[in-house]
Amino acid sequence: MNKVVKSLIYISSALIGIYAFFAYAFLELGNAVHPSMKVNFNAHALGIYAHIFPSIVALILGPFQFNEKFRLNHIQVHRKLGKVYLLCVFLGGFSGLYMAQFSFGGMVSHVGFSLLAILWITSGFYAYSSIVRKKIQAHKNWMAVNFSLTFAAVTLRIGLGIGFAIGLPFELFYPYLAWLCWVPNLLVAFLIIKKDNTSLQII
Ligand code: HEM
Numbered sequence: 001m002n003k004v005v006k007s008l009i010y011i012s013s014a015l016i017g018i019y020a021f022f023a024y025a026f027l028e029l030g031n032a033v034h035p036s037m038k039v040n041f042n043a044h045a046l047g048i049y050a051h052i053f054p055s056i057v058a059l060i061l062g063p064f065q066f067n068e069k070f071r072l073n074h075i076q077v078h079r080k081l082g083k084v085y086l087l088c089v090f091l092g093g094f095s096g097l098y099m100a101q102f103s104f105g106g107m108v109s110h111v112g113f114s115l116l117a118i119l120w121i122t123s124g125f126y127a128y129s130s131i132v133r134k135k136i137q138a139h140k141n142w143m144a145v146n147f148s149l150t151f152a153a154v155t156l157r158i159g160l161g162i163g164f165a166i167g168l169p170f171e172l173f174y175p176y177l178a179w180l181c182w183v184p185n186l187l188v189a190f191l192i193i194k195k196d197n198t199s200l201q202i203i
Helices: 001-024 035-043 043-065 068-073 077-101 104-133 136-150 153-164 169-178 183-196
Strands: none
Touching: 001 104, 001 153, 043 077, 043 136, 043 153, 068 169, 068 183, 077 104, 077 153, 104 136, 104 169, 136 153, 136 183, 153 169, 169 183
């Protein structure tokens, strides 16, 4: 991946993470989302807070874990941050799965977000189990898959921006965003893995 794309990933992840932190730490709950989502957020305040704060940590930490130079020079830090990242994926993933059942946009949203949560948790599990067994290439591959899903937080907000900019009604496009925010990311992760691997290692 070239340097410009890498920098964009670092910057967009950090910006969305910082935005979400301030919006949810300091604003009244529901004030940062479309008015039609506010009632739901207030009805499941614990679920949404349990989802957002660990997910923010995963989003901000994630890109640093892919830095080869940093990893080689500070392997202990990489290990510690990796554990924090995965713990946040599990916390944010299970609470995300819970919130998916109440997400705005009906069944299309519920299924889209639920699948995203299940894949996020599962790929995190495989990333961990492969490195415990010292399968480094498999660990890298699963982490690429996992972070492509973490990055859905960024692509969802890009999608929201595009939807509003071209004047689409929120009610119409939001359910599709529950899929469009992660399926293309996953495809890109598979292309990167395919390019970097002579044989695909997943276990
Ligand atoms: C990758 C797995 C993820 C899943 C399955 C997931 C799922 C969800 C669901 C179901 C909602 C509620 C949407 C609704 O009520 O319509 C939500 C909201 C939210 N999620 Fe996630 N999410 C994920 C990742 C992340 C990450 C990595 C962040 C990091 C910033 C994040 C931050 C938020 C925020 C801030 C909201 C509130 C809505 C907003 O302010 O736009 N999520 N998520």
